Amino acid sequence: MFNLGQAKTKILVAVHGWSGVVLGFLLYAVVLTGTIAVFAHEIGHWSIGRGEAPSIYQHPIDDHVRTAINSVEPRFRHDVSIFSSPRGNLAVWAHTHAKRPSGQLADIGALLELDPRSGREIARREGWSNEVFRETATALERFLVDVHVRLHMPNPWGLLLTGVLGLAMMAAAVSGLLMHPNLIKDSFTLRRHKKTLVAARDEHAVAGTWGLPFAFLLALTGAFFSFALSFGLPIVSLVAFGGDQAKLRDTLVGARPAVDERSAEVANLDAMIRDAQTRVGGSVNRVSITHYGRKNGQVTIALDPAPGELEPSRLVYEAPDGAFVMRKTRIGTEPSLGSTLFSIIGPLHFGNFGGVISKLVWGALGFASCFMIATGMSLWLRRRAGDERWRIFACVNATVIFGLPIALAASAYGFLLSYPAESAATATPLAFLAGAMLVISFATYASQRSGGQALDAHLMWGLGLTLIGLPIARIASGGIFWPEAFAAGAHETIVIDFALLLGGAFCIRLARRWGVSTLSDTEPAATSGKSQMDPAE
Amino acid sequence: MSSKYESGGVRRVIRWVLAGPVAAIIAVIVLMGMPLYIPAGRGGVDNLVIPLLLLPIIWALLFFHAVLDSNLARVALIGVLVAGVNLTLLAARFWG
Amino acid sequence: MDALNGLMSLAACAWSLAMIVLLGLSDPKSRRTAQKPVARVSSSLRLTAAAFALLPGALLLAAGSAVAFLIWSGFLTIAGWAVAIVLAPPSHHRE
Numbered sequence: 001m002f003n004l005g006q007a008k009t010k011i012l013v014a015v016h017g018w019s020g021v022v023l024g025f026l027l028y029a030v031v032l033t034g035t036i037a038v039f040a041h042e043i044g045h046w047s048i049g050r051g052e053a054p055s056i057y058q059h060p061i062d063d064h065v066r067t068a069i070n071s072v073e074p075r076f077r078h079d080v081s082i083f084s085s086p087r088g089n090l091a092v093w094a095h096t097h098a099k100r101p102s103g104q105l106a107d108i109g110a111l112l113e114l115d116p117r118s119g120r121e122i123a124r125r126e127g128w129s130n131e132v133f134r135e136t137a138t139a140l141e142r143f144l145v146d147v148h149v150r151l152h153m154p155n156p157w158g159l160l161l162t163g164v165l166g167l168a169m170m171a172a173a174v175s176g177l178l179m180h181p182n183l184i185k186d187s188f189t190l191r192r193h194k195k196t197l198v199a200a201r202d203e204h205a206v207a208g209t210w211g212l213p214f215a216f217l218l219a220l221t222g223a224f225f226s227f228a229l230s231f232g233l234p235i236v237s238l239v240a241f242g243g244d245q246a247k248l249r250d251t252l253v254g255a256r257p258a259v260d261e262r263s264a265e266v267a268n269l270d271a272m273i274r275d276a277q278t279r280v281g282g283s284v285n286r287v288s289i290t291h292y293g294r295k296n297g298q299v300t301i302a303l304d305p306a307p308g309e310l311e312p313s314r315l316v317y318e319a320p321d322g323a324f325v326m327r328k329t330r331i332g333t334e335p336s337l338g339s340t341l342f343s344i345i346g347p348l349h350f351g352n353f354g355g356v357i358s359k360l361v362w363g364a365l366g367f368a369s370c371f372m373i374a375t376g377m378s379l380w381l382r383r384r385a386g387d388e389r390w391r392i393f394a395c396v397n398a399t400v401i402f403g404l405p406i407a408l409a410a411s412a413y414g415f416l417l418s419y420p421a422e423s424a425a426t427a428t429p430l431a432f433l434a435g436a437m438l439v440i441s442f443a444t445y446a447s448q449r450s451g452g453q454a455l456d457a458h459l460m461w462g463l464g465l466t467l468i469g470l471p472i473a474r475i476a477s478g479g480i481f482w483p484e485a486f487a488a489g490a491h492e493t494i495v496i497d498f499a500l501l502l503g504g505a506f507c508i509r510l511a512r513r514w515g516v517s518t519l520s521d522t523e524p525a526a527t528s529g530k531s532q533m534d535p536a537e
Numbered sequence: 538m539s540s541k542y543e544s545g546g547v548r549r550v551i552r553w554v555l556a557g558p559v560a561a562i563i564a565v566i567v568l569m570g571m572p573l574y575i576p577a578g579r580g581g582v583d584n585l586v587i588p589l590l591l592l593p594i595i596w597a598l599l600f601f602h603a604v605l606d607s608n609l610a611r612v613a614l615i616g617v618l619v620a621g622v623n624l625t626l627l628a629a630r631f632w633g
Numbered sequence: 634m635d636a637l638n639g640l641m642s643l644a645a646c647a648w649s650l651a652m653i654v655l656l657g658l659s660d661p662k663s664r665r666t667a668q669k670p671v672a673r674v675s676s677s678l679r680l681t682a683a684a685f686a687l688l689p690g691a692l693l694l695a696a697g698s699a700v701a702f703l704i705w706s707g708f709l710t711i712a713g714w715a716v717a718i719v720l721a722p723p724s725h726h727r728e
Contacts, residue, residue, distance in 0.1 A: 015604055170593055173596055174601060188662070188663040191721075206575045206717045214707065223592070224590055227593075236569070236571070236572045309700070323607065332579075335580065336578035337578055338582040338587055365707050377633075383623075
């Protein structure tokens with residue numbers, strides 16, 4: 001597409017290659033976990049064997065919420081949040097702000113889980129927010145998202161690292177665009193029958209060409225989140241407001257209502273919810289009440305985007321009389337370019353703007369990005385196949401590319417086996433580590449025994465068996481079987497089970513085609529220029 | 538004719554320093570300066586969100602300029618100018 | 634996603650997929666490497682097909698359906714890659 005001359009193209013190739021080699025493994029980890037995290041919510045449902053529950057707001061909740069709040073300590077009744085619990089029940093979080101023993105400000109209160117129909121109390125937990133919301137049922141979902149967002153590292157280092165990886169992805173995308181002279185002409189050229197290096201180059205180039213806009217979008221939005229959360233937002237806020245915290249808060253979330261500590265009953269919540277749904281058309285996501293029971297109390301109703309729209313909505317009501325005040329933007333006091341951009345960056349990155357369809361498309365794009373990274377590493381190594389110095393790197397490459405999915409699947413095993421004992425929050429990451437150690441040990445043994453030949457195929461075998469075992473482990477550990485799941489409306493459980501079984505079978509088929517007929521074969525059969533990274537085989 | 542890219546070790550090191558840490562630092566300086574000249578907009582947040590969104594793009598521009606421009610002096614000059622303008626605005630904001 | 638946006642996405646994706654398949658089938662370099670006779674398709678015709686492939690996106694944007702546009706654009710990427718894979722000569726193909 002661009003003819004920059006040999007010297008500049010050579011530099012771009014070096015940028016593209018070395019950014020991939022140096023940061024490729026971490027980037028692959030972020031992209032792979034991001035692909036899986038698109039379905040984190042569905043995986044969470046699968047792991048506890050339930051489907052998408054009906055909206056808690058389709059039943060009247062006003063009485064249930066009042067009863068619940070009246071049952072908690074008065075000091076916790078400062079602010080109230082109402083949302084759907086991981087099990088699809090009505091969750092009421094009555095809380096206040098206080099200083100921890102360390103001096104840090106945090107929320108403390110009581111979290112109640114109620115049956116949305118009857119209002120019967122199912123569970124209650126009291127304490128600081130980080131303790132109360134350490135929900136076992138969402139441990140697997142939270143672990144997958146956490147690895148993606150900050151590689152399970154403490155803030156701000158994890159966020160900074162994923163931000164840098166976003167920049168690396170952008171650099172790879174731009175350099176790939178600039179260095180490829182015939183990007184569009186070669187977009188359908190896949191010479192799988194040629195010598196291995198040509199086939200490897202085509203695989204990477206074709207995946208990269210078609211995935212370029214998406215790679216750029218992901219890199220931009222991902223870097224935005226990472227840098228904004230770690231240091232960006234505090235820095236720009238400091239410059240814009242000169243350290244004036246009150247002005248910052250008023251600009252970001254709107255001016256606080258005038259202080260008025262006189263008592264006032266909260267108006268009927270169901271009426272406000274119905275009004276919000278009529279005004280906007282999206283489904284209610286969350287209801288927040290500030291200064292509960294006071295004259296200056298406000299109710300904010302957050303709604304998912306209306307059909308066909310990207311931006312979610314927030315409507316504000318006066319708590320004492322239920323009067324509509326305004327439609328609030330996600331950030332800022334009025335709709336603007338900045339507030340719109342802020343609202344849509346999330347859906348663009350997560351792919352959750354169009355239900356399961358958009359998630360499937362985004363998941364497929366994520367898989368394509370993983371393939372692009374993996375084939376890029378493969379191409380790099382094939383160019384250096386005769387160089388003994390890169391042999392160990394080749395083994396490490398196979399271990400990461402095929403081993404990381406195995407370790408992530410191991411975290412699911414850890415969750416399933418520990419969930420009945422309520423220890424999933426610690427068991428899930430530990431199982432990931434155990435899976436990783438197992439893979440590394442096997443890879444080390446295999447590479448010493450057979451020089452790393454057939455390592456790809458053996459690990460692919462392992463991945464296949466691991467995936468096939470997951471539905472079995474889920475059911476064996478007390479999870480519901482398919483007829484029961486269908487009757488309970490837990491369709492995601494059935495779909496994901498089948499996806500795992502099919503995916504596992506596909507992995508084993510690939511492993512056999514790569515020349516390892518059984519798990520115990522040590523040598524691959526002779527192949528004729530067959531590329532190891534062909535999704536069509 | 539020797540290419541400007543057939544550089545000695547020193548030129549290469551300078552180029553990668555400009556493309557690496559220098560580009561990153563200048564990008565952050567530009568991020569800090571942008572809230573001062575990007576309009577706040579009706580909601581008062583445009584000058585917060587837009588700089589954050591532009592940060593990766595600005596870094597990419599600085600990085601690829603440093604990598605591709607054969608004239609290292611020009612790369613350094615543009616970097617100094619961009620950083621200088623933003624630092625001046627910041628100084629005026631906080632100490633002016 | 635509501636039914637209207639779903640239908641719009643589906644129609645847009647189906648149309649663009651058809652255009653991409655045509656482009657893939659008539660791609661001269663791809664046909665040369667597969668040792669198929671080069672299709673007698675002029676470059677202007679291929680350019681027209683490419684424009685037609687992108688047309689649904691413009692229509693969706695004009696209709697104000699951001700959701701359908703994003704689904705379509707993501708699908709376009711996957712479709713192009715998939716068509717390239719399907720049309721590529723198999724690895725055991727002899728030259």
